[in-house]
Amino acid sequence: MTERIRRARQAKGWSQSRLIYEIEQYARHKLLPVAATSSLRTYVSEWENGRRSIGEPYRSILRSLFGMTDQELYEQTAQTFPEVDGYDELVARIDAAHVISRSVVETFDRQTELLRTIDRQMGAAQLTDQMSAHLDTLNEALTFAVLPDSRRPVAEALAGASTLAAWQALDVGAADRAWRHYELAKTAAREAEQPKYLAHAMGEQAYVLADAGKTSVAVQLVEEALRVGGRAIPARLTAWLWAAKAELHAQNGDEVDCRDALDSAARHLPADNALRDPSMPSIFLTEAHMTRWRGNALALLGDEGAVTDLYSALEGMDPSFSRAQSGLHADLAQAHLIRGEHSEAAEQLRAARLLANRTGSVRHRRRIERLTMRL
Incomplete structure (x- = not known):
C-alpha cells in the first residue's frame, strides 16, 4: 500500500x-x-x-x-458478488432478472450516458466508485437472467458501460483494470450479438497495447475489429476504426499505411456532420474531429504541415470536451516542436497541462511530460 x-x-x-x-x-x-x-x-x-x-x-x-x-x-481483494444461499434466494434473483423490462435497460443506458458526459467534461478520476457500482448492477442482472431474450438487452447495456469504464481506467493509468473491462465488454457484446460493440471494444483495447509499446499488435487488433464489424456496423464507427488504425500506424512510423488509413477514414465518415450515430452513442466523430485526428497522425509522422489541421480543429473544438482539448493542445505542442518552434510548443503544453490537471488524466500528463523533455 x-x-x-x-x-x-x-x-x-x-x-x-x-x-x-x-x-x-x-x-x-x-x-x-x-x-x-x-x-x-x-x-x-x-x-x-x-x-x-x-x-x-x-x-x-x-x-x-x-x-x-x-x-x-x-491491495484489497477485488469485490465479489454475495453468494446465493439456498434455492429460495436463487429463484428470487432469477425471477427479478426475468422481469427486467426494456425501460429498465433504458435506465441503465441513461446512467451510462450520464457517466460518459461527466467523464468527458470533468475527467474519469472522480467516477471510479459510481462506475464500479454501475457495472456491478449490470453484471448482477446478467448473471441471473436465464433466457436469451432477457439476457441480450442487458448484455448490450453491459458492453457499452464496460467499454466506457475501460477507457476511464486507461485515462487514470490503471492499465490492468482497463484490459479486464475491455474483455468484459467483448464477452458481453458477443452475448448480445452486437458486432458494433465488439468492434468498438477491440478498437479501444488496441490503445492499451499501444501505450504498453505493442503498437504493431495494436494495429492488428484494429484490423481484426474492422474484419469482425464488416458491413454490420455503423459507417461512423468504421471511420473511427480507420482513424484509430491511422494513428497507430503513425506511432509505428508507417507513413504510407497511415495516410492510406486516413483516406479510408475520410471515405467512410458520413456526410451528415452529426456528432454521433443514434445507434452508437459512444462514438463522437465529425469532420472537425477527423481534422484533429489527421493533424495528430501527421504530427506523429513529423509532417510540418500538421499544425494547420490542428489549429483548424482547435477553432472548432467543443469546449465541453475538456480531456480531448488537452490532447489537442499536446498535439499542437508536438507539431510546433517538429518545426523548431519551442516557445509556441511551451505555450501549448501549459494549456494541455492545465486541462489534464483539471480532468485528472494521468495518461495525458505522461504524454505532456514526455513532450516537455523535448523543449
Whole structure:
C-alpha cells in the first residue's frame, strides 16, 4: 500500500502538500469531515511510509482523487458478488432478472450516458466508485437472467458501460483494470450479438497495447475489429476504426499505411456532420474531429504541415470536451516542436497541462511530460 499511494500521487504530478489541498477541497465540496491541515500532513506522510492505516472517509476520498479502486490503492481483494444461499434466494434473483423490462435497460443506458458526459467534461478520476457500482448492477442482472431474450438487452447495456469504464481506467493509468473491462465488454457484446460493440471494444483495447509499446499488435487488433464489424456496423464507427488504425500506424512510423488509413477514414465518415450515430452513442466523430485526428497522425509522422489541421480543429473544438482539448493542445505542442518552434510548443503544453490537471488524466500528463523533455 505504501508504494501505491506514493505512485498514485506522483502520477498526478502532485506534491504531498498538493494532495492535502485536494483532500480538503474534496471534503469541503462533499461535506465530509476531515482532520486539520497540520494533522493531514502527518497522515499523508505516515500513509506513504506505512506507519498509519487508511480509514474512512479517507479511503473513499483517495479513490475519487486518484481514480483508483480499493484493490489498486490498498491491495484489497477485488469485490465479489454475495453468494446465493439456498434455492429460495436463487429463484428470487432469477425471477427479478426475468422481469427486467426494456425501460429498465433504458435506465441503465441513461446512467451510462450520464457517466460518459461527466467523464468527458470533468475527467474519469472522480467516477471510479459510481462506475464500479454501475457495472456491478449490470453484471448482477446478467448473471441471473436465464433466457436469451432477457439476457441480450442487458448484455448490450453491459458492453457499452464496460467499454466506457475501460477507457476511464486507461485515462487514470490503471492499465490492468482497463484490459479486464475491455474483455468484459467483448464477452458481453458477443452475448448480445452486437458486432458494433465488439468492434468498438477491440478498437479501444488496441490503445492499451499501444501505450504498453505493442503498437504493431495494436494495429492488428484494429484490423481484426474492422474484419469482425464488416458491413454490420455503423459507417461512423468504421471511420473511427480507420482513424484509430491511422494513428497507430503513425506511432509505428508507417507513413504510407497511415495516410492510406486516413483516406479510408475520410471515405467512410458520413456526410451528415452529426456528432454521433443514434445507434452508437459512444462514438463522437465529425469532420472537425477527423481534422484533429489527421493533424495528430501527421504530427506523429513529423509532417510540418500538421499544425494547420490542428489549429483548424482547435477553432472548432467543443469546449465541453475538456480531456480531448488537452490532447489537442499536446498535439499542437508536438507539431510546433517538429518545426523548431519551442516557445509556441511551451505555450501549448501549459494549456494541455492545465486541462489534464483539471480532468485528472494521468495518461495525458505522461504524454505532456514526455513532450516537455523535448523543449
